[in-house]
Amino acid sequence: MTVQDVMQDSDVIKQAGYEVKVVRTARRKSATIKVEEGVVAVVVPKALPMEKVHQLVAAKHQWILEKLAIHAEARPSRGKEYVSGEAFPYLGRNYRLKVVQGNVTATKLVNGKITVTVPEYASQAQFVRRSLTHWYKRNADKKIREKVDRYQSIVGVETGVVRIKDFKSRWGSCTPYGDLEFNWLIVLAPNRIVDYVVVHELCHLLHHDHSPQYWREVERVMPDYRECKEWLRDNAQLLVV
Structure with a gap:
């Protein structure tokens, strides 16, 4: 309800x-x-x-x-304008946006700034938001795969399929086939919160429910999981691009 x-x-x-x-x-x-x-x-x-x-x-x-x-x-109503100087979070740190005019190039994190190059013909706000989304998804794919590789041996499981997806109301999913799917927006959260989401889904490869046994397994790997869970519950609405 x-x-x-x-x-x-x-x-x-x-x-x-x-x-x-x-x-x-x-x-x-x-x-x-x-x-x-x-x-x-x-x-x-x-x-x-x-x-x-x-x-x-x-x-x-x-x-x-x-x-x-x-x-x-x-x-x-307090939405982004996608102009130079605005802050965008990535793994718990805020980085300033730098918008420059020129030929289209890949968005990059350079010298502590997320740099987006906008061609003259493009609408700046739409182009910058789309470019940022692609940048976040690309980095989410890399970072989350790294974390899955790191934690699966600790949890004691193996998974062959990891996908980065657009989810409306969840941060991750473990399919009946053992595939792991993650919401790319999670990389806007602090690094430890991303760890928690990865561990959460990996533990579902052992227990496909949220039983006491499942949560004991999560706690074994992440003794501070309750704090991470609470942070995500309280701050989820702030993780937007």
């Missing part, structure tokens, strides 16, 4: 700077707060007293503000 799916007749708690929709359900035994697309909702057991709901929201006030701030920074 997403926040947008909440009941129309839910209660509302007004806080400083935001409102919280209170969704009651008989299917829950504990309360959960969600912040999605700038909407705050708390899903609680049907019989939970309103006083307890207020206490829960108050206790998570700072966390809610931080989530709302992340959403505000990531809104499309």
Whole structure:
């Protein structure tokens, strides 16, 4: 269930700077707060007293503000202009974009800048975005294959097929045939987060579910996987080109 799916007749708690929709359900035994697309909702057991709901929201006030701030920074209205000086992340570091005019050449990371050459006939924003996308995909293919080669022996598995793909709502996939597929946008995240996504999919070659046994295997390889998982959950919407 997403926040947008909440009941129309839910209660509302007004806080400083935001409102919280209170969704009651008989299917829950504990309360959960969600912040999605700038909407705050708390899903609680049907019989939970309103006083307890207020206490829960108050206790998570700072966390809610931080989530709302992340959403505000990531809104499309603050979109890129694809001009020199803009910052684009790669493996956890921000690199400045350098746009130059000239004959078409491959986009490169040179002297700490991602350099895109735009021909005179092209629309700069569209051309730069397309060139950046190709550059990220090319580097994602190289880096992720390197990480798969590194971690598969540690996990104790082998895979013959690695693909870089466009995914709308996932960072990786392990097919029933044992092929691994990765969202190229993950290379915008810090290096350790990319490691986590690679390990996550490699461990699915041992366990094709998210059972306790599966997570124990992930933890064996990456003891800090919980921090990586949380970072990705909190920052996924910022990984855009």
